[in-house]
Amino acid sequence: MVHSTSQSALGRLVERNPEMSAADLLEYFHPPAQFAHASLDNYVPDDRYPSQQEALVAVQQFAVGGTFRNGGAKSWFGKAKTSASTAERPGIYLDGGFGVGKTHLLAALWHSTPGRTYYGTFIEYTALVGALGYRGAVEHLKGADFLAIDEFELDDPGDTMVMSRLLGELVATGTRLAATSNTPPNALGEGRFAAEDFLREITALSDKFLTVRIEGEDYRKRDFDGHAVSFTADQLDRIASHSAQGVTRDSFEQVVNHLRLIHPSRFVGLVRDLAMVILDDVHVLHDQAQALRLVALVDRLYDQQVAIAASGVALDEVFDDTMLSGGYRKKYLRATSRMIALSRLVESPGA
Known part of the structure; x- marks a missing residue:
């Protein structure tokens, strides 16, 4: 259920259905923002x-x-x-x-x-x-x-x-x-x-x-440690009430269902110009097709460094045990680490 506080001031992810030409799609075929200044000179070997x-x-x-x-x-x-x-x-x-x-x-x-x-x-x-x-x-x-x-x-x-x-x-x-x-x-x-x-x-x-x-150690190991930040419904209301433009709020279930209507190539347009997505009532996924679509969405959110504020099950627990022990395990672990990192971009609204 999506809570109503400040909902009129927010967008909804499920109302986005981007149309993108081939030129539009290829325009995004460049390194994500965090690697915009990567060079061979500033790579520091361990x-x-x-x-x-x-x-x-x-x-x-x-x-x-x-x-x-x-x-x-x-x-x-x-x-x-x-x-x-x-x-x-x-x-x-x-x-x-x-x-x-x-x-x-x-x-x-x-x-x-x-x-x-x-x-x-x-x-x-x-x-x-x-x-x-x-x-x-x-x-x-x-x-x-x-x-x-x-x-x-x-x-x-x-x-x-x-x-x-x-x-x-x-x-x-x-x-x-x-x-x-x-x-x-x-x-x-x-x-x-x-x-x-x-x-x-x-x-x-x-x-x-x-x-x-x-070879080497993961310099981002901190993003894998602990759990994704999870909020109560009231905290999400407060986050929403203080949000500026570029924020959407939807129920997790509605977003998962919406993704099946959009080709994964257009997910980049789905999250374009967003600063944060708010997800109510996150729950564990048991359907692999839904899980893989979520992975693709998380990749695009991570590339754009779009914060995720969510209630319900912690985002790092959204993939069930069968998925985490199956052939797509590495995909799910990557998505989990990215959701943990994106959840930590949200400033806590307090108790």
Whole structure:
């Protein structure tokens, strides 16, 4: 139930249904605001983990079109390559855990690459294909000098084959690639589908990239600790009454239902110009389709640093145990950490 206090002054997420052209969608294919100033000069490797310095060197070499000379460079399937063979690979793949600086390096590479460039998450690229159709996506991306793909993850056979084919066509016309993931390349698709049945497609993707492993501790670990901030209905009323423009208020259930009516490629338009979303009566999700749509929404909220104020179940407990132990576990953990961080952007209204 949505409470009425100051509701007339607030917008509603469920009343937003953005229409976005291909040009509108591609306009958002750039690094999120927190990486707007990322550069190779302001990436600070942790001396305790030499692979971070090695990764920086590898990215610097890739940025100028050079070969990879550091010993950490391997193919996706672990075989060391010579400098001559690595020079032929049009892509670099940064493999490591959460918060070791992969996205910083990817954004820095995007900023330092001249020409026509695009930056998006894996989900955004597959959503773009869904919105424009395969051929439409190829036509709009063809001729790009560089594609950056963050959070590379193969969730189903369709995505595997589509991305393999798409990247193959783009590379054939001279596009260079860079990707990040916290999933080792030979484990992409593990737990989600019979990966061995799609080895040809996975291998076709792997042949386009050189892997650079980055070790280290998660510098954002504080965002994973503890729980998301949760408010009472009265506290949300007070938050709403002191809110300026750019704030929406809806019931969690209504938002979850609304997301199924909007293509994920347009979620970026759904949250455009928002400063905060208020969600009443959050509850645990048991439907995987609903959960994955929420993950996609949270990614867009996080990119725009839109705060979340919520009542009911804490946001870090919204995915049930079955989901957290299944094939999409890493997606849900990423979304959980981001919801914790976004909930902490809300100033407490007091008791």
